[in-house]
Amino acid sequence: MMLKIKQLTFITLFVMGFSTSFAQLGFSHEIGVIAGPVAFQSDFGERYNFETNAGNTGIGIGLIHYINFSYRADCSCYTTDTYFNDHFKLRSEISWNTTKLNHFGRWVAPTQTGINADKLRAHSGEATNFDIGTQLEYFPFSIRAFSVQVDSWAPFVSLGVHLTKYYPKVATTWGDQDPENLDNYYGPWHYPYGGLDNEFINVNSGTTWSVVGSIGTRYKLSILSDLMVDLRWQYYFRDTIDGLDHQLNSNKANDYLVWLNFGYIYYLD
Numbered sequence: 001m002m003l004k005i006k007q008l009t010f011i012t013l014f015v016m017g018f019s020t021s022f023a024q025l026g027f028s029h030e031i032g033v034i035a036g037p038v039a040f041q042s043d044f045g046e047r048y049n050f051e052t053n054a055g056n057t058g059i060g061i062g063l064i065h066y067i068n069f070s071y072r073a074d075c076s077c078y079t080t081d082t083y084f085n086d087h088f089k090l091r092s093e094i095s096w097n098t099t100k101l102n103h104f105g106r107w108v109a110p111t112q113t114g115i116n117a118d119k120l121r122a123h124s125g126e127a128t129n130f131d132i133g134t135q136l137e138y139f140p141f142s143i144r145a146f147s148v149q150v151d152s153w154a155p156f157v158s159l160g161v162h163l164t165k166y167y168p169k170v171a172t173t174w175g176d177q178d179p180e181n182l183d184n185y186y187g188p189w190h191y192p193y194g195g196l197d198n199e200f201i202n203v204n205s206g207t208t209w210s211v212v213g214s215i216g217t218r219y220k221l222s223i224l225s226d227l228m229v230d231l232r233w234q235y236y237f238r239d240t241i242d243g244l245d246h247q248l249n250s251n252k253a254n255d256y257l258v259w260l261n262f263g264y265i266y267y268l269d
Helices: 002-023 050-055 083-087 115-122 143-147
Strands: 027-041 057-072 088-102 123-138 153-166 169-172 206-222 225-236 256-267
Touching: 027 050, 027 088, 027 225, 050 057, 057 083, 057 123, 057 143, 057 256, 083 088, 083 143, 088 153, 088 256, 115 123, 123 206, 143 153, 143 206, 153 225
Parallel strands: none
Antiparallel strands: 027 057, 027 256, 057 088, 088 123, 123 153, 123 169, 153 206, 206 225, 225 256
């Protein structure tokens, strides 16, 4: 646990130091807030199933900070006109998301009346994650031109890395209702490797890296403020973010989420 706290502290200080180093070069700053619905894709339910995608949804919120390379705060003037300065921004973020998880799809349909179907219906979970990280955003059109045109649009794509602290919760109303009693869960999860010792339930918190990619656009609300819409895909480098890691063929990928967020951004200087 101490190592995980140290990892989170290290990345926090690294991101802050990285942004501060750019700030000392005189680049301008932007701050903002984001919020929106999250679709969490995990071992709950069927992959690529509409009911699963629609049912396992939650909410995310965050604080964001940008380094704007096209403008200098120390002289209230534009920077040297280079392609990088006019088309890239560095985004740092602290965010939080949570999603309640249940099983959907054919294995829990009303026509399924066996014990295993009942065990799936009785099983629920919750994925709660705290993120900190950085992304590089690319704007194909001029940032300078956008900054002086109210009612204009600025599409972008981004790619970055986050450190995620995850806090899974698992519950079941089957049997003795003990979430750590594996006999209360779906039978086939026990057997892929030939034994009952396959610990597919993991309620321990942890940390992991994740890669984040997004596509979105800004709308120039005023000279000093923007609205933003951003569709994010975030892939975790572990499969225990949801507290479930069964080894059936349907479990072919680590956990990931899709987050549609809406934001407000204010230019500080």
